[in-house]
Structures are given as C-alpha cells and as structure tokens.
Amino acid sequence: MAVSRRMLLAAVAGGALTACGxxxxxxxxxxxxxxxxxxxxxxxxxxxxxxxxxxxxxxxPTGAPTATPSTAxxxxxxxxxxxxxxxxxxxxxxxxxxxLVERYGALAPTDWGLEVAGVIxxxxxxxxxxxxxxDACGGPGGNGYDADLIDFLRSYGVPATLFLNARWIxxxxxxxxxxxxxxxxxxxxxxxxxxxxxxxxxxxYGIAGTGGVGEVYDEVAGNARKLTGLLGHPPRFFRSxxxxxxxxxxxxxxxxxxxxxxxxxxxxxxxxxxxxxxxQEVASAPPGAIVIGHLNHPGGGTARGVAAAVPGMLAAxxxxxxxxxxx
Numbered sequence: 001m002a003v004s005r006r007m008l009l010a011a012v013a014g015g016a017l018t019a020c021g022x023x024x025x026x027x028x029x030x031x032x033x034x035x036x037x038x039x040x041x042x043x044x045x046x047x048x049x050x051x052x053x054x055x056x057x058x059x060x061p062t063g064a065p066t067a068t069p070s071t072a073x074x075x076x077x078x079x080x081x082x083x084x085x086x087x088x089x090x091x092x093x094x095x096x097x098x099x100l101v102e103r104y105g106a107l108a109p110t111d112w113g114l115e116v117a118g119v120i121x122x123x124x125x126x127x128x129x130x131x132x133x134x135d136a137c138g139g140p141g142g143n144g145y146d147a148d149l150i151d152f153l154r155s156y157g158v159p160a161t162l163f164l165n166a167r168w169i170x171x172x173x174x175x176x177x178x179x180x181x182x183x184x185x186x187x188x189x190x191x192x193x194x195x196x197x198x199x200x201x202x203x204x205y206g207i208a209g210t211g212g213v214g215e216v217y218d219e220v221a222g223n224a225r226k227l228t229g230l231l232g233h234p235p236r237f238f239r240s241x242x243x244x245x246x247x248x249x250x251x252x253x254x255x256x257x258x259x260x261x262x263x264x265x266x267x268x269x270x271x272x273x274x275x276x277x278x279x280q281e282v283a284s285a286p287p288g289a290i291v292i293g294h295l296n297h298p299g300g301g302t303a304r305g306v307a308a309a310v311p312g313m314l315a316a317x318x319x320x321x322x323x324x325x326x327x
Contacts, residue, residue, distance in 0.1 A: 095255055097217045103255075104199065104213045109246035112202055118250030119262040120327070121290065127326050128287040129319040132160040132306075133261065134295040137194050137241065138167030145175045146295045149303035154184060158310060161261070161323045163190035163239045166223040168296060169230070180231055186322045187231060189258060192222035194241030197249040204244035216252045224256065237261045237323055243292070261323060264289035268305065271297040278305020283313060290323070 095103070115121055123131060134149070136142070142165075153160055162185050169176050179185050196202065196209035197216055203209050210216045220238055228234045238258040240249075250260050265285045268278045271294035278293070278301045285291050293302050310320075 094257055097214055097221070100217050100252055100255060101213045104248055104252060107199070107248050109199060109248045111247045112198070112244070114243055114245075114262060116245050116247045116250060118247065118254060119245060119260045121262040122264045123288045123290065123321075123326055125288075129321040129326065130285050130287065130313070131290045131321050131323050131326070132158065132267075132282075132293070133163060133188070133239075133263065133290060133323070134160055134293045134302075135163045135190055135239065136165060136168040136172075136296040137190065137294070138165035138169075138171065138296070139194060142194075142296050143168055143171040144296045144298050145172055146298040146300075146303050148298065149293075149295055149306060150179070152303060152307045152310075154182070156310060156314065157184065158314075158320045159184050159186075159322045159325070160320070161186050161188050161237065162295065163188040163237070163261070164227075165190040165194050165241070166192045166226050167194070169223075169226065176230070186237075186324050187227060187235060188237040188239060188261065188323070189220065189223050189227060189235040190239055191219045191241050193219065195219050196242045196244040197240040197253070198244070198246050199248045199252075200246065202244070202246065204242040207242055209244070210249070213248070213252060216249045217256070220253055220256050220258065224258065234258075259327070261290065263292035265291045267291045267293040268300065268302045270294070271300045271302060273301055273305070275301035275304035275308065278302055279308040280305075282306055282309035287318070 111117065123129065132153075136145075152158075162179060164176065164179075164187055168190075180187055191197075194207070195215075196204040196207060197219060198209035198211075199213050199216060201209055201211040210219050219240070224234055224238075235258060237260075238253050239261045243262055245260065253260050265281060267282045267285070269281075273281070282291055282293075282305060293306065294300070295302070314320075
C-alpha cells in the first residue's frame with residue numbers, strides 16, 4: 001500500500017516511550033542506528049526512547065502466573081484458528097539456540113527496517129477484513145492496562161490480536177489470565193525485553209537491538225516459552241519491540257515456528273496520539289489492513305479513538321478478525 005499522510009504522522013510519533021514503530025520505511029544506515037523518519041524524530045521523543053532503552057536492559061523477569069480460561073463468551077466469537085502447523089513445527093523439532101547460531105551466525109543482513117523479507121504488513125490478497133492488533137510493551141512506564149479499550153472491544157464483539165511482552169505479563173497476572181481465557185482475543189509474542197530484532201546490534205528510536213543470532217533467539221524464545229506454559233500452546237505470531245528487524249533475524253523467527261507481524265496503519269502513533277487522531281487513523285484503515293495500537297497506556301487516546309472509529313466501520317460492513325482467522 002502507498003505511504004500516506006497517516007504513515008508520515010505515525011513515523012514522527014513512533015519514537016515515543018513505548019512505541020513499537022511506524023510504517024514509513026527507513027533506509028539502511030550505519031550499524032547501530034536508524035535514520036530519522038519523515039520529518040525526523042523530535043528531540044523530546046528521542047530522549048524518552050533513550051530513557052526506555054536504559055530501563056529495558058534488565059534481565060528477563062521470572063515467576064509467571066497460571067492462566068485459567070474465563071467462562072463468559074464474547075458477544076461474537078471469531079472463527080477458530082487454522083490448523084496448519086507453523087513452519088518449524090511442520091519441519092520437525094524447534095532448533096536450539098546453538099543450532100541457530102551455527103546456521104545463521106556467519107550471515108550478514110542486507111535489509112533493515114519495518115518492511116523486510118519475512119514481515120507480514122497486510123492481510124492476504126483479497127481479504128476485505130481488518131485486523132486490530134494491540135501491543136503491551138512492558139517495563140518501566142509500559143506496564144499499564146487499558147481496561148476501557150478491552151471493555152469496548154468486548155461490548156462490540158470485535159476480535160483482536162494482543163502482542164504481550166514478558167515483563168507486562170509478569171506485572172499483570174490477573175489481566176493476562178482474563179485476556180488469555182477470552183476467545184475474542186489471541187495472544188501474540190512481543191518479546192522478552194522489548195528489543196528491536198537485529199543480528200548486528202542495530203537500534204531503533206534509541207532502543208538497543210539484539211546483538212547477534214543468540215540474542216535474537218533469547219528475545220523470541222524466552223517469551224515463547226512463557227506463553228507456551230501459560231496458554232498450553234506456542235504463540236503463532238511475533239512482533240518485536242519497535243517492529244524493526246533485519247532479514248536474518250526474521251529467518252530465525254520463522255525457524256522458531258512464528259510469523260512476524262508488521263502492520264499497515266499505525267493507529268495510535270506509539271500510544272502518543274490524541275483520541276481525535278486515533279479515530280482518524282483507525283477509521284481510514286483500508287480493507288486488508290493490519291492496524292497497530294497499544295493497550296498499556298490507559299491515560300492515552302487509544303481507547304477513545306478506537307471507540308469513536310469502530311462503530312462506523314461496522315455499520316459500513318467492515319469485518320474484524322484476529323490474525324489467525326485469516327492466516
């Protein structure tokens with residue numbers, strides 16, 4: 001899809017404290033950096049992101065809760081996920097950290113950004129539905145829970161894919177249990193400590209990326225193990241912190257049995273946009289779009305903006321799906 005005004009606006013806002021990225025493509029630059037997106041990243045935003053990067057450097061938390069499915073069904077339950085196995089599962093046992101380091105450790109990436117090989121940025125060709133996805137980035141300043149957003153989705157029977165970071169799960173065990181037990185939602189992997197996925201240590205919005213194949217494995221597999229233990233099955237989709245990748249890292253994710261979910265429309269600009277702009281961005285999402293937003297900033301404009309946009313889209317005949325409903 002062509003880059004639009006909403007993409008340019010989202011690119012400027014994408015470097016906020018818990019931003020997971022914007023869709024405007026960034027050209028490869030010196031290792032360890034990401035060029036400024038359209039209009040540049042405001043100095044205040046960049047400083048916030050650098051502060052988050054320092055906080056994100058801590059170890060993986062421990063002590064995960066035990067998920068118990070809820071009994072109350074949603075207003076409208078989405079269709080069951082396809083039974084097709086994930087790539088690694090279809091080929092055999094999931095490779096170990098050492099095996100992946102041996103397989104990819106000598107490869108140099110040729111691409112970096114939001115749209116590289118292996119990243120899904122829209123629904124399959126011909127699909128007219130829209131997929132709402134919401135990230136919970138976790139860590140200092142990112143462990144909130146937007147109950148108004150989730151309550152709205154439930155009240156309208158609107159399904160969504162929720163990408164949860166390991167730190168957010170540990171900070172919100174009760175909320176995780178409720179979300180995991182609700183068939184309206186599916187849970188995706190948002191990484192162990194919310195890092196951009198790189199085999200060369202590249203950063204995005206001041207957040208340091210993984211520094212090699214082994215660290216890519218740790219970022220993906222650490223939270224995958226947590227989610228598998230809680231859900232009883234592995235997650236099918238992965239989205240990195242900042243949604244930035246190189247083309248070697250995406251191959252590692254595929255070998256671990258998960259699909260990398262990018263996005264078409266940045267719905268809330270990294271949880272920085274006011275409700276009026278969230279409404280405009282979400283309402284303008286075309287059929288087949290994947291919309292990204294955040295569920296960990298209850299004080300932001302995400303819930304009110306989504307609540308203002310979605311009823312009109314439903315009235316116009318738009319259908320909403322979880323990613324696994326169509327992929």
